[in-house]
Amino acid sequence: METFLKNISYEIGDLSLFGLRFFEEIFRPSFEFKEFIRQCYVIGYKSLPLVSITSFIMGLVLTIQSRPAMSKFGAESWIPGMVSLSLIREIAPVITALICAGKIASGIGAELGSMKVTEQIDAMEVSAINPYRYLVVTRILAATLMVPILVIYADLIGLLGGYIGVNMHGDVNLVLYFSEVFESIKFLDIIPATIKTFFFGFFIGLIGCYKGFNASSGTESVGKAANSAVVSASLSIFIIDMIAVQLTDLLF
Amino acid sequence: MLIEKNIKQKKIETNYQQTIIEFKNVYKSFGKNDVLKGFNLSVKKGENVVILGKSGSGKSVAIKCLVGLIKVDKGEIYIFNTDITKLNIYELNKVRMNIGFLFQNGALYDSMTVKENLAFTLKHHSKNLNQNEIENAINEALEDVGLKEAIDKMPSELSGGMKKRIGLSRALIIQPEIILYDEPTSGLDTITSREIDELILKIQKKGKTTSVIITHDLACAKITGDRILIIRDGIIYAEGSFESLKNSDDNWVRSFFI
Ligand SMILES: Nc1ncnc2c1ncn2[C@@H]1O[C@H](COP(=O)(O)OP(=O)(O)OP(=O)(O)O)[C@@H](O)[C@H]1O
Ligand SMILES: [Mg+2]
Numbered sequence: 001m002e003t004f005l006k007n008i009s010y011e012i013g014d015l016s017l018f019g020l021r022f023f024e025e026i027f028r029p030s031f032e033f034k035e036f037i038r039q040c041y042v043i044g045y046k047s048l049p050l051v052s053i054t055s056f057i058m059g060l061v062l063t064i065q066s067r068p069a070m071s072k073f074g075a076e077s078w079i080p081g082m083v084s085l086s087l088i089r090e091i092a093p094v095i096t097a098l099i100c101a102g103k104i105a106s107g108i109g110a111e112l113g114s115m116k117v118t119e120q121i122d123a124m125e126v127s128a129i130n131p132y133r134y135l136v137v138t139r140i141l142a143a144t145l146m147v148p149i150l151v152i153y154a155d156l157i158g159l160l161g162g163y164i165g166v167n168m169h170g171d172v173n174l175v176l177y178f179s180e181v182f183e184s185i186k187f188l189d190i191i192p193a194t195i196k197t198f199f200f201g202f203f204i205g206l207i208g209c210y211k212g213f214n215a216s217s218g219t220e221s222v223g224k225a226a227n228s229a230v231v232s233a234s235l236s237i238f239i240i241d242m243i244a245v246q247l248t249d250l251l252f
Numbered sequence: 253m254l255i256e257k258n259i260k261q262k263k264i265e266t267n268y269q270q271t272i273i274e275f276k277n278v279y280k281s282f283g284k285n286d287v288l289k290g291f292n293l294s295v296k297k298g299e300n301v302v303i304l305g306k307s308g309s310g311k312s313v314a315i316k317c318l319v320g321l322i323k324v325d326k327g328e329i330y331i332f333n334t335d336i337t338k339l340n341i342y343e344l345n346k347v348r349m350n351i352g353f354l355f356q357n358g359a360l361y362d363s364m365t366v367k368e369n370l371a372f373t374l375k376h377h378s379k380n381l382n383q384n385e386i387e388n389a390i391n392e393a394l395e396d397v398g399l400k401e402a403i404d405k406m407p408s409e410l411s412g413g414m415k416k417r418i419g420l421s422r423a424l425i426i427q428p429e430i431i432l433y434d435e436p437t438s439g440l441d442t443i444t445s446r447e448i449d450e451l452i453l454k455i456q457k458k459g460k461t462t463s464v465i466i467t468h469d470l471a472c473a474k475i476t477g478d479r480i481l482i483i484r485d486g487i488i489y490a491e492g493s494f495e496s497l498k499n500s501d502d503n504w505v506r507s508f509f510i
Binding site for chain 1: 316319321341345346348349351353355356357359360361362363372373376377426
């Protein structure tokens, strides 16, 4: 137990230093713009199909599942408002972030891990190229910006799924559905939910890069890096979410 | 025949004046594993030095210390008369721009084509090169290793020997004054190995470069080395020409040449 705690606190300290370096390097000149755009494409665009499917199903299922409870009170007309609130405030950000942790953090962890193991990162360093700036800064920044966009996209697709779900039992037209939805959502619901997604994205990128960069030698460590990147990133998403919810509760 | 001639020519041209690389009493351990224990080495300008030694004796560690990839525990390492163990990262990078490093397994960037691999370093070093100059440099570097046709291939499409040669051309493209070869011929057939040896000699003459060559391949050591060092227990245990070491009184040294 003691060594476990020791390892954890060591790792958190090391991760913090690794993350602080991001803020040091990002303001230095000669930003790797091309690599950044490439990472946005890989992290953002390539995740669209997965996010589309999962968020559509989330919206649909959530609507269907809340019908029995709501109809007990004769409150079926509240379903769009309720579903959209829980989607936007909580479910879409967290589920999308978890999906991204599975796809992006593991991808980055495996990619950088294998670069580390096959000495490609060392090769960059001896060529006087800063591997942190080229590989890490670009990936963390891309993840920080792409995850919020993916979440907003997931909100929309989720609402669309909800529309289909509502229509399975009755006939609500699209305009009426969305007017009900937007009536129930306030600006204050969207802002904190969006702010936390930047943190989700940052930590997904950071943990993926950290695990990859610290892979030890040997091919099996590539798998380990990818695996522990997913586990730690998912865990960090729940922790950030808990903190974010408490803060929002206090402030608003 | 050709090889013999090359050796003779080279020995005449080499000028043994200026010391380019110098290790002074370098210590390095990983936990309880003491790898370098007071390692001393000096290499003169234009010289090809070969390092022999058993697997795990610290050869790769020594040249990684030389480029600052591994931080030494104690001791000094001079390159062009500056102690690189005391430099900050920006100063160190200036020194690194003059060093080519061939990794044991090539270490090609596998997300990039051969061409992009070669252009990568070049573009980062000198931002004001135009597209034409870059293309020319790439073509020349690939021609040197005889692999012009591989220019648009991905590293995963190359054989082990090709990877090594591309790794070599990537090290050469910046026209470094110092080249460090980590087992340039390991895992290659004899014919390709001799081609690489020829290439190492050609590079030495063409660019007047200084090289450190780590190898297990005795033929490679004999052909390319002006001086041969044998590492044992973290220090240079023996040193001399190929012939003198081969006929050494020390049984352990002689055992390398059987
Ligand atoms: N990054 C590292 N962390 C911990 N130990 C290391 C590291 N690099 C090397 N070592 C240890 O240092 C010793 C020397 O390794 P090195 O790679 O220099 O051997 P070598 O002489 O190059 O062998 P080979 O001929 O097999 O390449 C080995 O015992 C190795 O386990
Ligand atoms: Mg080695």
